[in-house]
Amino acid sequence: MPFSVPEGYFEAFKVEMDTFEGKEPGLFRRLVPYMAMAAAFLFLVTGGTFLLQHTVPEEDFTQEDFLVFSSGISNYEYYEEMEHIADADIEDEDIIEYLIYSGISAEEIELSK
Amino acid sequence: MQEEAFRGIVDAYTERLYWHVRRFLCSHEDTNDLLQDIFIKIWSALPSFRGEARLYTWIYRIATNEVLNYLRRQKFKALLSLDSVSASLERKIDEDAGFNGDELQRELHKAIRRLPEKQRIVFSLRYFDEMKYEDISEITGTSVGALKASYHHAYSKIKNELQRLF
Numbered sequence: 507m508p509f510s511v512p513e514g515y516f517e518a519f520k521v522e523m524d525t526f527e528g529k530e531p532g533l534f535r536r537l538v539p540y541m542a543m544a545a546a547f548l549f550l551v552t553g554g555t556f557l558l559q560h561t562v563p564e565e566d567f568t569q570e571d572f573l574v575f576s577s578g579i580s581n582y583e584y585y586e587e588m589e590h591i592a593d594a595d596i597e598d599e600d601i602i603e604y605l606i607y608s609g610i611s612a613e614e615i616e617l618s619k
Numbered sequence: 620m621q622e623e624a625f626r627g628i629v630d631a632y633t634e635r636l637y638w639h640v641r642r643f644l645c646s647h648e649d650t651n652d653l654l655q656d657i658f659i660k661i662w663s664a665l666p667s668f669r670g671e672a673r674l675y676t677w678i679y680r681i682a683t684n685e686v687l688n689y690l691r692r693q694k695f696k697a698l699l700s701l702d703s704v705s706a707s708l709e710r711k712i713d714e715d716a717g718f719n720g721d722e723l724q725r726e727l728h729k730a731i732r733r734l735p736e737k738q739r740i741v742f743s744l745r746y747f748d749e750m751k752y753e754d755i756s757e758i759t760g761t762s763v764g765a766l767k768a769s770y771h772h773a774y775s776k777i778k779n780e781l782q783r784l785f
Contacts, residue, residue: 507638507641507642507747508718508719508720508721508724508725509641509645509715509717509718509719509720510645510717510718511637511647511717511720512647515647515651516633516634516637518628519633519637519654520629521631522655523625523633523658524626524629534783544783585780618742
């Protein structure tokens with residue numbers, strides 16, 4: 507063969523093979539594949555958690571926000587309307603009057619109480 | 620018992636396996652590392668050797684599989700570095716301080732490195748180790764007919780390359 511080997515290499519190699527500990531790969535070497543698998547798993551879990559936390563919006567909106575969103579009206583209009591209703595100071599008599607005006611009989615109103 | 624058998628294998632096969640591996644890997648350091656791995660594999664597999672195959676083809680089978688796994692890992696690394704394995708192995712021949720052959724031998728080994736994997740193995744085992752096709756068939760798990768065809772292709776390619784150069 508047109509390749510050379512260091513002087514006394516084969517003899518030294520045979521001695522090394524004769525004496526190497528337990529003739530099995532070291533503990534670290536045997537654990538390397540398992541460590542690699544554990545590292546990959548850890549990377550996937552950490553990366554996945556990080557991505558979820560930074561890409562999915564937090565659900566901290568209120569029921570009012572939802573109503574505003576689904577009705578299509580602006581926040582300003584919604585709150586203005588709410589204030590108007592609160593300021594209106596509507597009494598029970600006003601409601602009964604409104605219902606009678608809408609065609610509901612007094613008996614029906616009495617029954618629903 | 621196992622230790623004794625292992626010692627016998629190390630004594631009988633160290634040099635043969637070294638040259639078998641070195642023809643594929645070129646560098647002495649890489650060959651030394653892989654040879655250690657091969658003997659560790661042989662030690663681990665020794666209790667399961669049942670004698671269905673002959674010891675010598677069984678050992679060569681382990682060694683050849685280790686060489687192929689090594690070359691596949693190199694191929695994967697080469698994918699990442701955009702450098703082909705055969706180009707890197709050819710470069711290793713040029714850079715190898717332990718190469719003491721003439722120009723024809725240098726080109727022969729470069730041409731072998733350019734062969735496809737299977738042809739390279741068949742050519743190496745047949746041409747350098749002078750193995751019978753039946754033994755190569757046991758080692759590689761390929762039919763004798765397919766091996767003969769592979770060797771013929773490999774031989775023609777190398778011959779053409781060397782004729783072109785010299």
